[in-house]
Amino acid sequence: MITILRIGHRISRDKRITTHVALVARAFGADKILIDSIDKRIEESINSTCYRFGGNFKIETGIDKKKVIKKWDGTIVHLTMYGDELENSIKKIDKEKDLLIIVGAEKVPPYVYKNADFNISIGNQPHSEVAALAIFLDRYLDGKWINRKFDGKIQILPSDKGKKVKSSLR
């Protein structure tokens, strides 16, 4: 089980970035996202994507992040540009255990750094938590997200020119 914990989500400022984080989590093989602030709109939006495009991805908002971190039975990874090198850290992670991946927006409180088993950087340059999560999941799952089947009501078929969409939505 791979769970994403999105912290520091400010509804007005971060709604699109957090939506992208959630969609990336789903598309790249995570099972669930937990978001600290209550945000019913983002829940609806992600649940609508799951309904149409398939899979068993779950979303919960308004969770107590400290409690989640404290009670986590498994490994905790925090993605941050201040972290250790990806290639170096990723091989130390025990893949048999449940994984919690913490993704912050802007400033992250010190207790996250302290309570993470691994603080990992996807390059030590400023970029994006969306990209960091995608690259991390890609490496963690050895690129296997690309073959994942979602069995959605909408299926998009690969096409070099034009859109090919199969839909069983009424």
Place this chain on the structure above:
Amino acid sequence: MITILRIGHRISRDKRITTHVALVARAFGADKILIDSIDKRIEESINSTCYRFGGNFKIETGIDKKKVIKKWDGTIVHLTMYGDELENSIKKIDKEKDLLIIVGAEKVPPYVYKNADFNISIGNQPHSEVAALAIFLDRYLDGKWINRKFDGKIQILPSDKGKKVKSSLR
């Protein structure tokens, strides 16, 4: 030379996503980003990152996207969830030529699909242009972005616990 063309940028709605697209472009090895709408704020923000963190990344906003596409001397890739499979397409790209990577926000006009040499999907699931660009550049540059040197005034050093930052900014 790798140039990103960001189209459909709406200043209020897309500012944070487009900023992430630009930062990912820089961090993952592109040379330049062109944005269709004029947006001085995003120019300032990206130029400030480049000043502090180094490298030669360039940004221009308010460009004529049709003209850029029409006059492009090299290969044009359009990233879209409706495109052909990444692994299938990427090996056909001639890496000797200059590359233009088009990244849309929401709906992309048909002439982009028609004028791209390659319409490529990073998985046929809805997710994020930020993640799509990161994964595409990662594969195109064989993961070498991770060793790129930026020689910035600020340098972040890998660290498993706590932040290690070298700065020559006054």
